[in-house]
Amino acid sequence: MTQVIEIHPDNSLGCQEPKLIQERGQREVFCGLTGIIWLHRKIQDAFFLVVGSRTCAHLIQSAAGVMIFAEPRFGTAIIDERDLAGLADCNEELDKIVGELLERRPDIKLLFLVGSCPSEVIKLDLSRAALRLSHQFSPNVRVLNYSGSGIETTFTQGEDACLASMVPTLPKHTTAQKQLLIVGTLADVVEDQFRALFSKMGLEHIEFFPPRKSTQLPQVGPNTLFLLAQPFLADTAKALEDLGAQHLPAPFPLGAMGTRAWFKQAAKAFGVPNDVFEAAIEAPQKRAIQALSKHRAELKDKKIFFFPDSQLEIPLARFLHHELGMQLCEVGTPYLHRRHLQLELDQLPANTRIVEGQDVDEQLDRCRASNPDLVVCGLGLANPLEAEGYTTKWAIELVFTPIQGFEQAGDLAGLFSRPLIRRLKLVA
Numbered sequence: 348m349t350q351v352i353e354i355h356p357d358n359s360l361g362c363q364e365p366k367l368i369q370e371r372g373q374r375e376v377f378c379g380l381t382g383i384i385w386l387h388r389k390i391q392d393a394f395f396l397v398v399g400s401r402t403c404a405h406l407i408q409s410a411a412g413v414m415i416f417a418e419p420r421f422g423t424a425i426i427d428e429r430d431l432a433g434l435a436d437c438n439e440e441l442d443k444i445v446g447e448l449l450e451r452r453p454d455i456k457l458l459f460l461v462g463s464c465p466s467e468v469i470k471l472d473l474s475r476a477a478l479r480l481s482h483q484f485s486p487n488v489r490v491l492n493y494s495g496s497g498i499e500t501t502f503t504q505g506e507d508a509c510l511a512s513m514v515p516t517l518p519k520h521t522t523a524q525k526q527l528l529i530v531g532t533l534a535d536v537v538e539d540q541f542r543a544l545f546s547k548m549g550l551e552h553i554e555f556f557p558p559r560k561s562t563q564l565p566q567v568g569p570n571t572l573f574l575l576a577q578p579f580l581a582d583t584a585k586a587l588e589d590l591g592a593q594h595l596p597a598p599f600p601l602g603a604m605g606t607r608a609w610f611k612q613a614a615k616a617f618g619v620p621n622d623v624f625e626a627a628i629e630a631p632q633k634r635a636i637q638a639l640s641k642h643r644a645e646l647k648d649k650k651i652f653f654f655p656d657s658q659l660e661i662p663l664a665r666f667l668h669h670e671l672g673m674q675l676c677e678v679g680t681p682y683l684h685r686r687h688l689q690l691e692l693d694q695l696p697a698n699t700r701i702v703e704g705q706d707v708d709e710q711l712d713r714c715r716a717s718n719p720d721l722v723v724c725g726l727g728l729a730n731p732l733e734a735e736g737y738t739t740k741w742a743i744e745l746v747f748t749p750i751q752g753f754e755q756a757g758d759l760a761g762l763f764s765r766p767l768i769r770r771l772k773l774v775a
């Protein structure tokens with residue numbers, strides 16, 4: 348059976364620094380518009396209006412292709428190429444589209460204007476447009492803006508940009524009561540489990556950001572301690588710190604170890620007695636360990652190679668190595684926030700090759716040379732690698748699937764063991 352190993356914030360396991368390489372070559376990563384796919388499901392009264400081209404519309408339609416809604420919560424205002432003289436028309440057109448949308452959809456309380464490559468290229472100032480429209484539709488609708496442009500953002504940075512744009516609108520927390528804020532989009536089912544576990548530890552003043560309703564924004568102030576639930580929220584964390592909130596450094600809640608360590612940091616910060624903490628997590632932790640043991644047999648000693656995509660790569664590598672016995676060939680990540688990831692980096696085996704950024708051809712060569720059993724990558728690389736005989740896992744699934752917490756640990760392991768089992772069946 349899998350053992351729970353404590354994650355030691357003081358690095359007392361004695362791992363050497365992992366090997367960090369930076370690459371600045373050609374990238375194969377989604378743009379930040381992709382985040383709309385999970386954000387629109389989370390904030391139920393928000394609408395995401397992409398100001399972009401037909402390419403942008405196709406991207407989010409195909410990424411969300413499996414979902415059919417009677418009332419979709421995202422759309423694209425198509426802007427064609429035009430010269431600077433055409434900018435005034437562009438603003439007029441945008442105002443008209445927003446006016447029609449809000450008239451048709453009184454359920455929308457928060458509208459995001461999401462910038463894209465074309466809006467950047469023609470220098471359409473979406474922050475001014477958001478101010479203008481917010482003023483016009485106040486107090487029924489708040490209009491915010493952020494960029495999901497592929498020039499500025501990759502994949503999960505879209506969520507960071509979205510949440511950071513909301514931070515200045517959060518109400519102030521002014522009382523002396525310490526409160527815990529969980530930051531990062533989690534599936535509702537995971538959020539409910541986390542709230543129940545915190546409650547068992549006696550912690551009741553818990554808020555989640557983003558909230559399910561834009562009218563239920565959490566308060567933030569100097570007595571707010573926040574835990575990141577996702578490793579890609581650098582700008583959001585910085586904006587919260589600017590309001591006086593304090594970040595609680597913790598590993599991320601992936602796998603039994605990560606989830607235990609994540610809860611433990613909160614318990615310590617709020618003075619929860621150790622026996623209360625252990626009693627609260629005992630049953631779910633046991634279920635997680637049992638669920639993982641089934642997958643360990645499939646994954647132990649298998650080699651895995653991560654291309655940079657979701658920024659979840661480092662916590663996932665720690666989970667797969669420590670709890671499932673996988674060998675790490677290379678761990679690529681689009682960006683590495685040293686402070687937020689330090690407790691994760693401390694747990695990786697010495698000399699793990701960590702690559703920040705990408706030079707895709709070089710990385711493909713290294714991937715082939717290391718001959719991994721499983722490759723985690725974006726959709727663009729998965730098909731060619733499968734054609735070469737490699738088994739792949741689409742990184743995007745790791746963002747769309749609920750994977751955090753004790754109850755999801757087995758499902759998370761299954762996302763890695765299933766492709767290997769499928770490949771074995773095909774070969775047999």
Ligand code: SF4
Nearest residue numbers: 378403463464496497
């Ligand atoms: Fe493509 Fe840029 Fe639109 Fe993303 S924002 S779909 S990278 S044009």
